[in-house]
Each structure stands twice: as structure tokens, then as C-alpha cells.
Amino acid sequence: AFGPTAFVVPAARAWRPALRVCWRGRGFAAMSEYGSPSNVIRFLAGSQVGGADAGEAVRRQAEWERQIETLDQKEIELHQTQLKLIREQTATFIRDLHTLKSEMTSLQTNQTNIEQALGMAHGKINESSAKITDRVKFLEQAIGDSAAQHQANSRQVKALMDSHDKHARTVEELKQAHMYHAPLPERVDYLEKLLGDSADQHAKELRILKDSHDKHAKGMEELRQHANHHATVGERLDYVERLLGDSADKHARDLKALKDAHDKHIKSLEDLRMATAHHASMPERMQYLEQMIGDSADKHWREIQALRAAHGKLSASHDQHAKGMDALRAAHEHHATVGERITFLEGVIGESADKHAREVEALKKAHDKHLKGLTSQGEAHATLQQRMDYVEQMMGDSADKHARELQELKKSHDKHVNEMSGVKASATHHASLPERMAYLETMFGDSAEQHQRMLQELKEGVSNVTIAHTQHCKEMQNLKGAAASHASIGQRMDYVEQLLGDSADHHAKELQAMKEAHSK
Template sequence: IESLDQKEIELHQTQLRLIREQTSTFIRDLNALRQEVGGIKQKTVAIEHSLGLGGLGDSRTSMIERLSSVESFAAESAKMHDLHSRDLKAVQDVHSRAMDSLKEAHATIPERVEYIEKLLGDSADRHARELKALKDAHDKHIENLSDLHRAAVHHATLPERIDFLEQALGTSADKHWREIEALKAAHAKHDAAHGKYASELEALKAAHQRHATVSERLDYVEKLLGDSADKHAKEIQAVKEMHTKHSSDLASMKLHHASLPERMDYIEKAFGDSADKHNKALMALQTAHDKHAKGLADALDTHATMGERMRYVEKLLGDSADKHAKELKALKAAHEKHAGDTSRDLADLKALHSHHASIPERMDYLESLLGDSADKHSTELAQLRDAHGKHAQDLQSLKGI
């Protein structure tokens, strides 16, 4: 009886420990998945921030192909998130069914306590009946011994009668005394065991009153898992909405901003137009200067003295040599200022190029980031499936018990 009760208690403790370990493992897996979703959200925000900075690239075709590859990869990532959500729901369903079958297959704690009480009660009643029967047999034996003693008074001597009694009973006084002592020891052991069972039963009742029932714990675990699953679904939906917003923002940015080749064409055209305009101005100035020199030579040939001619030319042009020198100096200063502004703009553009990564570098970083996230997500999904397989094996072993 003691061994059966001990086995029942050990089996119950083993089942409770396995349920707690499996629940803890499942909660850890869900927390890891929650952290992964948070990391994906942070990476998505970082990607949106980096894409808003802009940059220069080498090829428009390569940039469009990489953007298409990133968009397709993001769509596949969304599909993987949906698949993982379905896998998580399937794991929760399997866990719920397993717990239902476990509750149906095993008796509850009140039923087991009632069984132990019934078992101890039946054993005590049986022991009382056996003890009463032993007392009745002992009284009957004493009565028979008294009758025999009264009958032996009329027979042979005392030693002969004792020998006859020992031979008739098949035992001696010492053997009978040893049996009585053994019976007393067994009775004392039985009383001690009965007291131990009563104290253990009281301790079990007290522990049962202090602790929640298995059904209450299972309700709490199911509620916890349900809340975590709902939160996980909301976070995945938020990631999908952020990805959709990111795609729309990227499309609108493509529509509102000119591409890199268009910007380069515009800059080259602007610099080209300025150079052509400057060359045309120089050619016009050279032509005017040649015309002026020819007119001066003709004037020297056809007009009066040099002083008169110079005064006539100055009067005709409405200017003097000093004014012409000042304007030429001002023109040179404007030309130098324009050249300095152009040099500073080119230096600023080169500095901007040196401070910011190019579009191919950013695209390589983005593809590497998404690839690492996908590999990590696949690895964690494999670990979650392994944990689920282990959980299913433990449930099968519990069913076998």
C-alpha cells in the first residue's frame, strides 16, 4: 500500500514538472519570436531612414533591378511571416488538444485523493477485521487450553501432560512467545504506518488548498498563450502596414525626384551651357576688339593728327582709356569670382560624395541586412519546430504513462 501511494504521488509530481517545463519552453520560444519581430521593426525604421538620405550611383538599370529584388524579397518575407503565424497557430492547437487529451486520460487530484482515502479506509477496516478475528481465535485458543487443562488434571503427571500438550500443539512456550512478540511488532509497525499515512494525507490536503488546481493553471497558461498570440498577430500586421507604407513612399519618391542619370545630365548641360555662353562672349569681345583695331587703323590713315584722332575716338565711344581699363578690371574680377564659385561648388559636391555612401553600397548593405534577417528567422523557426517535436514526444510519453 505504501509503495502504491508513493508511486501515485511521484507520478503526479512528474506530470506537473513536465507540464511546467513544457510551458516554460513554449513561453521562451514565444519571447524569442517577439524579440525577432521587434528587431525587424527597428531594422525597417533604420532602412526607411537610410533610404531618405539619397546618393549617387553608376547605373540606373542596376539600381532599378536591385530595388525590384528588394521589393520581391520583402514580399517573400511577408509571406514567411504569414507562414510562421500559421505554424504558431498550429502549435497552439496541437498543444491545446494534447492538454485536453491529457486531462481526459488522467484522473484529477480530488479523484486521486478520494481513491487514496478509500484505499486507506479499506485497509484500516480490513486490518480491524483481521485483528478482531485474531483476538477471537486467541480467546478460543485460551478457552480450549483451559478445557484441556481441566481435563488433564485427571490424567498423567505434569511433565507428561506438558510434553503431551507441546506435542499436541506442535509448538513450545518459547515459540509461542516469539510469535506473540512478532505480532506485537507488526501491530506497532502498522500503527506507525497508519499514522504516517494520516500525516501525509493531511499534508497533501493542505498543499492542495494552498496551490491552484491543474485546471486553473491550464486556464492561466491558455490565456497567456492566447494574449501572446494576439499580440504577435498585431505586431506582424503592424510590420506589414509599415512595409506597405515604405513601398508607397518609395514609389512616391521615385515619382517626385529625378533619377541620378537625369541629375547628371542636367548638371552637365548647365555647365556646358555656361561654357558655351562664355566662349560666345569671348568670341564677341574678340570680334569687337578686331573691329575696333581695324577702325582705329583706318582712322589713323584718313584723319588728322594722333591727338585729334584719339579725342575723336574717345568722344565717339563716349569713354576714356581709364574707364575702359576699369571696366576690363571689373570684368576680370567677375570672371575670377565666377571661377571661384564654380570651384567651391565642385569642392562641395566632392565633399558630399565623400561623406555619403553610394547607392550601390547602400543597396549591398540593405540586401545583406535582409538576408541576415531571413537566415536568422529560418534558424529560429527550425529551433521552434524542434522544440515542438520534443514537446509532442513528451506528451506521447505522458499518454503512455
């Protein structure tokens, strides 16, 4: 908006080198083709001899006065042109401010939409967690009913269970081996305290854990092979049916009902999987948010750089204009005073002092009239500081407010990124839904003994899930508390100002320098 030629003096300012006029038309002295004042004196002295030469001098004086009035009119037109240019540049600056405000409003709208989308995502996650909890409770209730039915049978087959003491001792040894491993909460606390560990150390721990898991799996396989040497399932069922007075048909019906409930759960899980497949993944959402906010920040930075370049051009053009005004004042200082010129004209032309005084008074009145008109036009316009204050008040905006809103937007974005990272880190500690369902399917065996043991293990697994869920809620509270302890707004503003190479004090100094330059 502010180019290098914004304050270039129009061509109407220049005048002929052969004619020099004093500032604001308060007197004049001319050198025409005669070359010097002495030639003019000789010419006017010789003109007293003939009446025709005296008339020529009067005509030349009138022509000079007309030229002075013309120059005054051109000076007024020049000032009007400059005021028009300033008004146009101010209007352009106001339009640029309106554009910047609309873009900031768009950024705020996008931030609101992002927050709403994240709120909906959190709500869906909580709803899914509630549904999974309800299903686990239903499975516990169903399994608990089956356990109640088998408790009576377990008392009658106590002799049969005594034969498995050796297997129980083996399981106890496995449990003792598992006790040497730290539980999941302790591992998470350890990892949070030792974040400086290297990736190699983590990989080594994972390999050790995998070897231990393989060792346990091998032990379970040996236990399973050892169990194969006992009586067959058919023989055990016949023995149990004889002792319990129960039939295979009744047991089959119970198993069928349990299988139907299991199929119903599988169908519900498949529906949930299909519903969640239509949602975008969390990395895709985060990539979209980062791209959108990053593009807006880059665009805002480019606009600030463009505004700073335009301000530099305006300062350069203003300095050039000030130099031109100084040169014009220096040129006017070399002219003769009004008293010297009047004395010279009275002595050469022979006019009376009263007649010349009347003419000078008329000329002064005309000049004062022009000066008052120009002054009234200048007073009708507010100063640049008043215009800037009015524009900022009308728009309800300022450069500091833009910086604060940009910092708040960045703070909110960092908060969302930290929350989503915490949710991802917490989700990795839970088994997936297909793994849980596969575990439940392996729990339902053929013999009553194996079914009872698997029911007990399932209860322990559900208890661990509940404990993990409680720990997950505590971790979420800790994450929210950590997010509340971020750096203050003032510290973040200092960081942004240092990053942009700008500050409120620096901006105030630039505005003050601009005001002083305009006041000159």
C-alpha cells in the first residue's frame, strides 16, 4: 500500500528557474532576461524618460503578481493532493486490518470445530469403554451362574480332584515364578521415572520378557501333555454322571446356552468393529490438525512480514519527502525580505508609500485567506495516532491481541496433542478386544474340572482388567494435572516474541518513530 513514490512531489511544485518567489507570496523579486538586479534598476531608471517604458514596467509588475498568485494556488493544490494520498493510504491500511481480522476469526472458528471434534471423540471413547464394561459384567454374571451350578458337582468329585494335586503344585510353581515379575503399575511408574532409557535397553527388556513368556508357555504345554495321561473325557463324564446323577443331555443344553450367549457376544463385537472402521484413525486426525494449524501460522507470518516491508517503504518515502522540504526551506532563505523588496520597488518606480501599503495590505489579506482555508482543512483531519486508535477501537483488535490469540491457539493445540499421546500410551497397556474374546473362547473346555479352572482364571483376568481400568483413570487425572502445570501465558508470549524477533516494546518504539516522522 505504501510504495516508494507515495510522497513524491507532483510536477506542479516546480517553477521556472528564471523566476524566484519568496515563501507564501509575501513579496517577490524577479530576474528575467536582464540577468541581474542591476540591469533591472538600469532598465527601470531609463523607463522614467519615456511614458511607454513606464507602462511596460507596470505591466511586468502586474504579470509578476499574477504569477505569485498562481504559485500560491499550486501550493494549495499540492497540499490537497498530499492529503488525498494520505487518506487513500489510510483506507488501504484499514482494509488490510479488516482482512487480518477476518482471517483471525476463521482461525478461531477452526479451533472451535477442532475442540468440538475432539470432545465428540472423547465421548465416543468413553461410550465404547462403558459398553465393554457392561459386556464384561454380563460375562461375569453368566460365568458366575455356571460356577454356582458346578460348585455342588465339585464337592462330589473331590476325590477326583485330589488326583490332580501334582498338577496343582506345578501351577503353584508357575504362579511363584510369575510373582518375580513386577506388575504393570510398577512397570509404568518405573518407565515414567526413567524416561532417559535408550531404545536398546527397552528392546533388551522386551526380549527378556518374551523369553520368560516362551518359558511359561513351554511349561503350560508340558502340563497339558502330562494331563493327557489321565482318564479320558468320556470316562470322566461317565463317572461324574454316575456320581451326580446328571445326564449328558442336560450338560449339553447348558453348554449350548452358554455357546449361544458367546455367539451373541461375538456378533456384538463384530458390530462394534464395523462401526469403528468408519472413523478416521488417530494419526490421520492429528496429521490433519497439524497441517491445518501449521498452514495458518505460516500464512500469518507471511502477512506480518509483508506489513513490515510496507512500513519500511513508507518510512523511506517519508524521509525522502522530509529531505525535499528541508531543501525547499533552505532555498527560500536566500530570498530578500519583504521590506527590502518594497524599498527597492518604491525607489525605482516612484510610487507613494500609501498606495503601495494598500496594495501590500490587500495582498496580505488574500494570502491570509488562503492560509486560513488551508489551516481549516488541516484541522478537519485527525492525526495519524487518533486515526489508528479509532481504527483499533472500531475493529476491537490490535497487534497484541492477535499475538495473544495466536499463543492461546498454540497452547490449546499442544494440550490436545499431549492428551491424545497419553491416551495412546495408556491404550497400549490393555489387551485388544479380539485377544480378550480369544482368551474367553479358550476358557470353555470339555471336562468339568478344566471348565472350573478356566472360570477361576477368567475371574482373575476380569479383576486385572478392572484394576488396569482404574489405573488408566488415575493416569488420565495425572495427565490433566500435568497439562495444568504448563508455562504461563506471559512466558509463552515472551517465547513467541523472541521467536518472531519482535516484542511489545519494540513495536511501541516503531509506532513512536512513525508518529514523530509524520509530525515533522
